[in-house]
Amino acid sequence: MASLSLKNISKVFPNGFIAVKDFSMEIEDGEFVVFIGPSGCGKSTILRMIAGLEDITAGEIYIGDRLVNDLETQERDVAMIFQNYMLYPNLSAYENMAFGLKMRNIGRDEMDQAIRRAAEILDITSILDKKPRTLTRAQQQRVALGRAMAKDPKVFLLDEPLMNLDEKLRCQMRREIKRVQEKLGATVIYVTDDQREAMDLGTRIVVMNDGVVQQIGTPEELYEKPANKFVAGYMGTPQMNMFEARVEQDGKRAVLCFSDHRVLLNEERSAPLLEGGYAGKEIVCGVRPEDIHTDREFVAANPDTRVEAVVQVYEMLGTEVFLHFQVSNTGFITRTGTESEARPGDTIAVCLDTTRIHLFDKSTEITISNR
Ligand SMILES: Nc1ncnc2c1ncn2[C@@H]1O[C@H](COP(=O)(O)OP(=O)(O)OP(=O)(O)O)[C@@H](O)[C@H]1O
Ligand SMILES: [Mg+2]
Structure with a gap:
């Protein structure tokens, strides 16, 4: 796993829209950082810039001590999970998990070990030969997590991964993600628009609005000592x-x-x-x-x-x-x-x-x- 250093990151889209303004943050190895804010505030854009799916207009991103601005996604050693986690329907759970590894040119035994280790942690060993459509939503979600884990990435990037699940399953998967993160000591960056989810998961939370970071702090700091009216109103149900x-x-x-x-x-x-x-x-x-x-x-x-x-x-x-x-x-x-x-x-x-x-x-x- 690795630390992350984001220095004065900005994103201006070709049409001139400024999606992210001068964002800086140091993320320690093993931290669980949650980005939160209203729709369109720039959360996914930041995640996509870290993943290398979006160019960085200004600033520098380091993963560990490696400057990754000009590296391709595959070279950055990150695993990304989106809200529609896109398992390949014709591949079994095992093959889905192997997919990310095949591109890496590692040996068959090593690959098998990585998959079985991830499957064991997620308790999906018994369904590895099943196709996605025969699995429940929760199992599919676990396979998607397992695919990310098997890659043994430096950083996990999760963009509203639980968005399509009902409330009960969401809570269950949240516990699961937290448990796995703690077990692996993983560095996780997680995007959500659900402030309860953010409070529950984050060791630190980044509150954004209109491309600008409003405050970075622990859940307690944001709740007890909001830096401005926006953060005060955004964190807490019912609202302040x-x-x-x-x-x-x-x-x-x-x-x-x-x-x-x-x-x-x-x-x-x-x-x-x-x-x-x-x-x-x-x-x-x-x-x-x-x-x-x-x-x-x-x-x-x-x-x-x-x-x-x-x-x-x-x-x-x-x-x-x-x-x-x-x-x-x-x-x-x-x-x-x-x-x-x-x-x-x-x-x-x-x-x-x-x-x-x-x-x-x-x-x-x-x-x-x-x-
Ligand atoms: N290719 C693009 N060109 C111009 N503007 C874009 C482009 N992609 C995204 N945007 C704009 O940038 C802003 C930030 O988008 P982003 O997807 O990061 O928001 P978000 O915080 O993830 O929102 P949501 O909660 O809805 O997922 C939005 O206003 C979006 O419309
Ligand atoms: Mg988004």
Whole structure:
């Protein structure tokens, strides 16, 4: 396996479209890096540039310590798995797995060993002589993984490999991929548009938007300390609640004013706002659903951050409830337990946990301060 070094990579297509802008990242040997972002943000383009399927307009890509910019795909020693993993229908599972190896000119015994080793890890030894159409989706997916593994590549590149599978199978294959990656100590770059999948798999996640990297971090870093409003809104289900507020100063404390509500921050959370010159200005505030409280004790203990809310929807999900409500004209969602007595139409008191609030500059959308 190998490390990867991406230095100031850009991609401009012949029609002038800039798909990737000045992307740099060091990926360590054995890392599981997930690229995530909305459709068209440039995820596949980056993967294709690493694989050598797309020219690099500017920048340098190193796999290990080898500059690969001008190397053909076959010379880069990478294995790529796409969403439609394209097994050859007329070849058995074994022959499919052998296909990538035949082009390499290695001995028959060595090839057989590589295939059987991969098959064993993936638990598909008993189906090696079967044709793809007689296999289940999960088995086909394993054969595609096995074909990549048998090549013993320096890097695995996976582009939404689980996209066509139903939710249950997706979860199962996710566990499988993670298990195999850990067992092999493989360097994996994985593209998805599913943020839960990204959080589950990635040792680090790269969040992209419009060809520009927004933030690179561990799942915890992205969730707890998003660098800007885009990342804050993109990571987490249900989404972080966002609302605009005007900042007022009350001694050493900042007050967030929106419609006729006033939410008082403690001194620690106020400092970045007041020192940053935000008094008198509009900002964007973000609160995660789990950081809004409706239980009477919390509300009674925190009068400074209390607002009146009108309940709109009571969304029962078994062990938890999403309560949708409005404060003035802004919609919010909070996560509560099934013991909540609030029902649509009720006016209730809720508290925003301001120790965990996220504050963003309204024009740049960059984070002023995180929880
Ligand atoms: N050959 C091309 N010429 C011009 N523009 C292209 C070309 N190939 C891709 N693009 C554009 O580049 C952008 C990035 O494409 P890319 O496939 O990398 O997106 P993505 O993040 O993988 O999206 P998705 O989640 O839909 O797969 C898109 O807007 C796409 O339309
Ligand atoms: Mg794509």
